[in-house]
Amino acid sequence: MSLLGSMNTAISGLTAQARALGHVSDNVANSQTVGFKRVDTDFTSWLTRSNSRLHMPGSVEARPDYTNTVQGTVSQSENPLSLAIAGQGFFSVAQARGGQGANVIFDDRQFYTRAGDFSMDRDGYMVNSSGYYLEGWRIQQNGEPDRTALAPIRISELVYNPQPTSAITLAANLPANVDAVAAVPGAAPWAPAENPVSSVIQIFDGLGNQQQVTLDWWRLDADTWRLRITPENDTLAPADGIFADIDFGGQISAGPPPVNAPPGTISSITPLSSTTGPALAPTALGDIASLGFQVDYGYGPQDVSIGLGGFGIATGLTSFGGTEYSVRDLSQDGVPLGSYSGVTVRENGDVAVNYDNGQTRVVARVPIVAFNDPDKLQRLDGQAFMRTVESGEARVTDVATNGVGKLVTGSVERSNVDIAAEFSKLILAQRAYTSNTRIVTASDEMLQDTINMKR
Template sequence: MSLFGAMTTAISGINAQSRSLGHISDNLANSQTTGFKRIDSNFTDLVTQSSSNGHSPGSVIARPDFTNTVQGTVEQSENPLGLAIGGQGFFSVAQSRGTAGGLPLFDERQFYTRAGDFRMDRDGYLVNGSNYFLQGWPVNGEGVVDRTTLAPVRVSQEVFNPIATSVIEMSANLPALDPPATPADAKTYSTQVQIYDQVGNRNPVTVTFAQMTDGTPRGWNMTITPNPVLGGVDVPVIFGTNGTIESFNGVTGLANTAVDFPFEMDFGLGNQPITLNLGRFGVAQGITQYAGRDFSLRNLSQNGVPPGGYSGLAVRDNGDIVVNYDNGQSRTVARVPLVSFSDADKLQRLDGQGFMRTVESGEAQVTDVASNGVGKLVVGALEKSNVDIGTEFTKLIVAQRAYTANTKLVTAADEMLQDTINMKR
């Protein structure tokens, strides 16, 4: 029994070392594969019979020992959409199972990966080199993140719709001058702002301040041209002795309340309501009147936006996917979360560095990059394979020698059995 047992044990050793060689070959073949996690070998002894009086040869098996939680080297990439995870966690991805109407149909199962070599395909989806589609939380037009839904991220390259100007903010200083002796002595200062109508056309609007000629100290008349449909002609502005607005349009406002002037313009598309903000009553903000030689404009801005064409895509450190436009605007369309597991080494491995949840791995925990405490997102980078070639060659030598030793044991057992058989002769 011992000779046969020894031979059986040696054969199990050959099989175990063969599996170990398979793991090593898989590791070496994928040493340059983005996001690949190496497979080590866990040798386990199987005992047939063992006591204080005797021990019979057992066997050995080699089980895979996964390293899904072992970090690979993070390297910078020329791909601006490349993503790497520093620490634990996975990207949530989807897999296509066909097409309909020229667009992919997605498998209902959830998949995960560490391979962040994403690029934008012709349909606007972010896809990695193994054709897994990056999933994220949708973000609506108001910037609100919907954390209840994970969906493949699709980027639209449509034009950014124009936004009509609705607010103008002005900050300037009118010089503190004495009331004009005659109307001819009155000072007038003007500034122009470009505002946008409902279709994105730019239209110049001029705001003019003229000294009052009725002897009112620190008094100015404000005029908006071209003449608005409603309001904007000779609006009185009176400053206090402290240089801040005391009265506007005949109203003495409460301290620290906004000085807003609503008016309407018509650029051929119907009335467009606009509010001109000149600061606050009694506060050195917006329009002031302090000593100086001339009109000093500090700020003149408006909230209108012209139409914009798609100019690029960017990912921020918090996982926001942002579309940039050539009008200087940007829009967040999705946010990439990270997914963690109680035991990530128990995930089911799939083709293309993909994983699926198993009972042993635990439930997927989808969390925000900024607050998950699991890992951080590294933008413009890729996580390389966690395989170390030098270590794998060392394991290869050991496995080769162990395999050879087991074959020698089979040969020795065979010769001893042959000697036993020859005893009959």
């Protein structure tokens, strides 16, 4: 019985070492596979009988020991859509069952992976080299992700529609050390004689065409400047322009108590012609100082406001010492028609589509999925995993929150296989296998000697 037991034990050892060799072989073969997690070997002893007086040989079993939580090396990639997770977590991915374009049919099962070598396919989906489609939260109209559902990320917004200008922002200093001007005799009372200091800005109409607006300034007295707004090609503005007076360093509210603007800051705005918008009646320091007007370039009325900073604070438009008109900022919010130019993934997971008009639109956000015991996930082809009862429920969360790792863009996570360590395991498995064959041979010879005792 002991000889047969020794032989059975040795045979189980051969089987166990063969499995260990298979694990080593799989690891070495996938040492360059993106997102691959090596499989180590755990040996378990099974006893037949063992007590203080007797121990009978049992057997050994080799079980896989998964290393799904062991980080692989993160290395840079030339592909800007490649993603790696530095820390715990997985990408949520889907698998296609058929269809094409917008009609792709996806498997109802949920898959997960660490293989982040994603790229854009012909239908606009982000797919890794194993054919799994990256999933994310879609962005709602309010700019926040819809965290109630995951869906494959598809880039279909290939055109950025033009937006007409609705606001102009001006930050400048009107020089307080220049001479005041006088009105032209016989002309309208707001038409001064001397040449103004001017700014020119390009705005956009409803079709995205570029239009020019000129802002002219004259100093009327120590504290007052006159502004003329001249929108070219506009059918609504009067021929001589749109006028308003801006006062600096005076009382901005009668109170009680009265509120005064410090010298050089806006205290009041007085529209003279063709202006629109709310009444310019500030009640406190810092109230928004703006002036509105309306234009029409043949596509209907278009309201435009000029933001001049705040009443009584030194932001936006000021009138301090100097002899030169200095512009710190002159910008507007309109955009022309834009065409798709590329996609980038930000470190917070936002998938942003870039357009050739300088605009960007966020279309989705990539989350990271965590499990209580990732090593208990079911392995699938293509470095993918499925949830099991032992792994626990999938927790979908934002990047770098709730214990999940950070997102490294333009990079991939390499296999966590160490070639040197695998060759050490290979040598041990080979030697252990050979030793077990020797036990089988010795047991066979001893059994043969036992049989020969009858002769």
